[in-house]
Amino acid sequence: MAQDKKARMPKVQLDGWVRQYGGALRNYFRRRAPGHADPDDLTQEVFARLARRGNLSDINIAEAYLFQTANSVLIDSLRRTEARGGSAHEEFEDGRHGTESLDPERLLIGKEAVEKLVSALYELPEPVRQAFALYHFEEFRHADIAGKLGISVSTVEKYMARANAHLLARLRDGQGN
Secondary structure, three states, X not given: OHHXXXXXXXXXXXXXXXXXXXXXXXXXXXXXXXXXXXXXXXXXXXXXXXXXXXXXXXXOOHHHHHHHHHHHHHHHHHHHHHHOOHHHOOOOOHHHHOHHHHOHHHHHHHHHHHHHHHHHHHOOOHHHHHHHHHHHOOOOOHHHHHHHHOOOHHHHHHHHHHHHHHHHHHHHHOOOO
16 A cells, blocks of 8 residues: 555656646747747656656756756757758648649649640741750750751751740740641
């Protein structure tokens, strides 16, 4: 029976510390922890460490001990985050990473725009279309295109200007057929 009473003693003391210091610890973590760290989780870890410790009766100044433990929890959390590359992670934002790109209307508009572009490309004469494709799709330089097609660099530049003007006009007009 005496053994059972000793086992419950730290829990009663710990419950009192949770009520007395829990809010102050959360505030401590809100001010010091980086934005991705949850103050409630860090506060819980402080009290979990104390619960694992067991006997709390030898702690003379509870507040000092709690905040020293809180500092250790914060340092450990920062180390874990750094070891896992946590500072390299980005928060998910709908506008930036979101599902709006999966909107069916937007997908249809994009598909129609690609079809207009392809149709407009096929309206170009073969050498102009080839020069455009080599530059934009194969990432050839103008000099390389000239060598491959057996034309001058100046002609490649004229073809590119012609293709760009044609595609721009077709896409602005909304025509593609």
